[in-house]
Amino acid sequence: MSYDYDLFVIGAGSGGLAASKRAASYGARVAIAEGDKVGGTCVIRGCVPKKLLVYASKFSQLFTDAAGYGWRAVTPKLDWERLIRAVDNEVNRLSQLHISYLAKAGVELLPFFARFVDPHTLELVDRNGQVQRRVTAAKILIAVGGEAIKPNLPGIEHSITSREMFLLPKQPKRLAVLGGGYISVEFAGIMRGLGSEVIHFLRGDRPLRGFDQDIQDGVYEGMIRHGIDVRPQCHISSLKLTKKGKIRVCYEQQGQPYEAKVDAVLCAVGRAPNLQGLGLDQAGVHLSTNSQGIVAIAVDEAYRTNQDHIFAVGDCTNRVNLTPVAIAEGRAFADTQFGNLPRTLSYDNIPSAVFSQPEAASVGLSEAQAKAKVGAENVLVYRAAFRPMYHSLTGKEAKVVVKLVVEKQTEWVLGAHMVGDNAAEIIQGIAIALKMGATKKDFDATIGIHPSTAEEFVTLR
Structure with missing residues (x-):
């Protein structure tokens, strides 16, 4: 049977963008449907604008911290409208950039929502709910991400x-x-x-x-x-x-x-897969429900649903809901299906960060997870908590925590955790060490950069 496209992607978020461009690079005829701005949750209403707001929010502390370092105190005032406008402008710039990347890759962008009519056919619907056209595809990738949920409460x-x-x-x-x-x-x-x-x-x-x-x-x-x-x-x-x-x-x-x-x-x-209106029942795609009642698209290790030609990656599968994971899954899918380079993604030692104040980041097992996996008697914990040098002149109370969770017999580092400024930047580097199977001896043999917070990870005793 002849199809309009070799691959049709539903959703131009992180996973869909990565998969569509990689598949097109192998010569596949690819189209991607997106009824919202191109870029998905991360670019439009998640990681990127949130991090910009994190940066903005820290200036209030910097103004007061500066006084401890001899700067004359000032009375800052936030222009909320200017901030929101600046963030929105950057989001729109990035969205347009992703559109240009799709064009350069040879991916056809269709500015509509897509829903299944049958396993190989999709309807493209505009914002008013009007069907604009139908398309067919040999393979279909669902990459619609997730959406915030609300509890059933009065008001x-x-x-x-x-x-x-x-x-x-x-x-x-x-x-x-x-x-x-x-x-x-x-x-x-x-x-x-x-x-x-x-x-x-x-x-x-x-x-x-x-x-x-x-x-x-x-x-x-x-x-x-x-x-x-x-x-x-x-x-x-x-x-x-x-x-x-x-x-x-x-x-x-x-x-x-x-x-x-x-x-x-x-x-x-919380958040849940954004599956409403996809018509998955028309395609016969099976769903799964976890212990928290979250419904997601069920896939195997190759991101394939129960339908041999329909796949799903990213948050709509509710496995590891992180932007870099969706990107990696999308590329692995494209390499396997169109590049003759079959591979899957390892979900071990995926680092993650919380851009809280103070910031936090982790990679590997928590202390509780490690004890549950290898036994409490087989786990060693190395931990340090201290006031960061930066605040020695600000007078503010603050605390950094660095921690390594180690398997006693092999001395493998099973987990690394940090609370404090630049935690994400520091843990990202440590994640490489854990991925390579580093031991506590490897950390001990590493010379630290002094004075820095990061050096504490190689001086823990």
Whole structure:
């Protein structure tokens, strides 16, 4: 049978862009459909604009820190509208850049949403829901990413998600944050640094469940020092809009009812694959549900669904929801299917970072994971906590934590964790060592760069 395309990609985010360009480089006829801006969550409403806001939020601290180093104190003032406009301009620039990359690669960009009609046929739909055309493809890759979810609470429609945080016309003077994951923690730090009062509601005792305990504790303590009003063990019962446009957050803490009045509520309780409207049932694509009830596209190690010619990569499969992982999966898919270079991705020792304030980063196993895997008696932990040299003149309370988790008999480093400035930059380098199977002796034999925080990893005793 003759098809319009060798490969049709649904979604021009990180995974879809990587796969389409790589497949086209092998001579495949490729088209990619995207009804939103090109670039996906990371470029449009995730990693990139968020990191720009992180940078912006840190200037408030730099102004005050400078006084300890002899600079005359100033009274800074944020222009929220100018900041949001600048971030939006950069997002649009990057989106256009990705469009140009697709053109150079020979990938046809179709500015529509796509949905299955049958296993090989797709309808292209505009923003008004009107079908513009139908296309067929020999192989189809689903790379639609994820979307923020909201709990079923009375008044939850009065909250916003991370998507809307980049579009707020005015800075909220008082912000409530719901959730304990990395998105909630990052935005709490951003908004506090930009001058908003922030109340962060947690269901548990600490944020960042799943990370090493020292990271959880270090970030929690740092958030409090940063001036964030962290309220643990809270159960949100409802949100109520007042006549003056404020939002009343109704919650329980230790069995007692409370209320907090804020200007805006950020709901950052989690994300889920963005599968609505794809018509996966028309293609017979099977889904899976994890223990948290998250529904995702089921794929094998080669990113293939139960349909032999339909594949999926990235967050819509709900495996490791990180931009570099989606990119690597997309390229591995294209190499295998169109480059005659079959390969899969290793998910061991994938580094990750939380751009909280203080910053945190990890690679490998947490202390708890290591003990569960090889036994507590077979795990050695090397840890240091100290005040960073930078703050020796600022007078501020701050703490850096560096940690190595080591298998006792072999001395293999199973995990590395850090809380503090530049944690992501430092852990990225250490991730290479772990990927190569470094031991504690290898770390000990490495000469440190002095004075630096990074050298602490090679001087731990």
